[in-house]
Amino acid sequence: MTRLEDIDALMREELIELECPEFDNDPWVRAPALPECRVAVVSTAGLQRRGDRPFEWGATDYRVILGETATEDLVMSHVSTNFDRAGYQQDMNVCFPIDRLNELAEEGVIESVAKYHYAFQGSTAPEEMEAPTRQMAGLLKADGVNAVLLVPI
Amino acid sequence: MGGLAHYLEEEGLATTQISLIRLHSEKTRPPRALWVPFELGRPFGPPNDVPFQRRVLMATLELLQAK
Numbered sequence: 739m740t741r742l743e744d745i746d747a748l749m750r751e752e753l754i755e756l757e758c759p760e761f762d763n764d765p766w767v768r769a770p771a772l773p774e775c776r777v778a779v780v781s782t783a784g785l786q787r788r789g790d791r792p793f794e795w796g797a798t799d800y801r802v803i804l805g806e807t808a809t810e811d812l813v814m815s816h817v818s819t820n821f822d823r824a825g826y827q828q829d830m831n832v833c834f835p836i837d838r839l840n841e842l843a844e845e846g847v848i849e850s851v852a853k854y855h856y857a858f859q860g861s862t863a864p865e866e867m868e869a870p871t872r873q874m875a876g877l878l879k880a881d882g883v884n885a886v887l888l889v890p891i
Numbered sequence: 892m893g894g895l896a897h898y899l900e901e902e903g904l905a906t907t908q909i910s911l912i913r914l915h916s917e918k919t920r921p922p923r924a925l926w927v928p929f930e931l932g933r934p935f936g937p938p939n940d941v942p943f944q945r946r947v948l949m950a951t952l953e954l955l956q957a958k
Contacts, residue, residue, distance in 0.1 A: 741928075741929075741930050741931070742911075742912060742931060745931075753912065754912065754914055756915065758893070758894070758915050758918040758919050759894050759919060760918065760919075761894075761897050761919065761920060763897075763901075764920060764922065765897055765900035765901045765922065766900065766922050767900050767903055767904060767905040767906075767922075768905065768958075769905035769907075769955035769956070770905075771956070772952060772953070772955065772956065775952070775955065777952070780895060780899075782892060782895075820931065821930075821931035821932035822930045822931060822932030822933055823932060824932075824938075825930070825932055825933040825937065825938045826932065826933075826938075828938035828939060829938035829939045831935060831938075831944050832932070832933045832934070832935050832936065832937070832938050832944070833932065833933065833934055833935065835935050835944060835948050838935070838941070838944050838945050838948045839948070841945070842945075842948070842949075842952075847949075848952070858895075860892075864892075864893070864894025864895060864919070865894065867894070867895060867898075868894070868898050871895050871898040871899060872898055872901075872902055875898070875899055875902035875903070875904055876902075878899075878904060879902075879903070879904070883904065884904070884905065885904075885905050885906075885907070885952075885955055886899055886904050886905065886906045886907075887906075887907060887908070887948075887951065887952070888892050888895055888896055888899075888906055888907070888908035888909070888921075889892075889908070889909055889934050889935075890892045890908070890909060890910070890911050890912075890934055891911075891931065891932055891934065
């Protein structure tokens, strides 16, 4: 089990006390109604397509994941050992809920699911991911995305 | 994760997110976040539990409707 309270005290404190950026603004974009939302996933689980470049320590770039990537072609190359991987190995939806999103789109709960999704490797200062994230925003818009689901690991 | 939300919102994209470490979200103040008490590595909960994953996903997406 890898609940925060179950990992060793030193690592737990390090995770909890991890330096986080502080912002002096509160950006807020009003989302469309859910049936009009085209949703993309942005993960920090170090996910990649099999055959793509694995993440390395300190990586600040991201990988593009085609929404129709088959389970067996999705790989997690996150360098951290401080989280559970057994759940993901059984069902990628524990951290990349593509099947659940597709079901919601089929039912009309959301408008659609993006063609492309994105994955960073967490364990990196968010400020170092700012430039690639802003660049990624253009790709999301080009895909027609108007709602982003951010998923940590 | 909260930092990415800031950057994307500043670029004009609405975001919602799951939070696994509540303190991090309290520090970064993303516009919308659902804190879940699940294991690290399982932000949508148990594997192969479709109804449960759906509840978590819907709770997260419904935050987009907050005014």
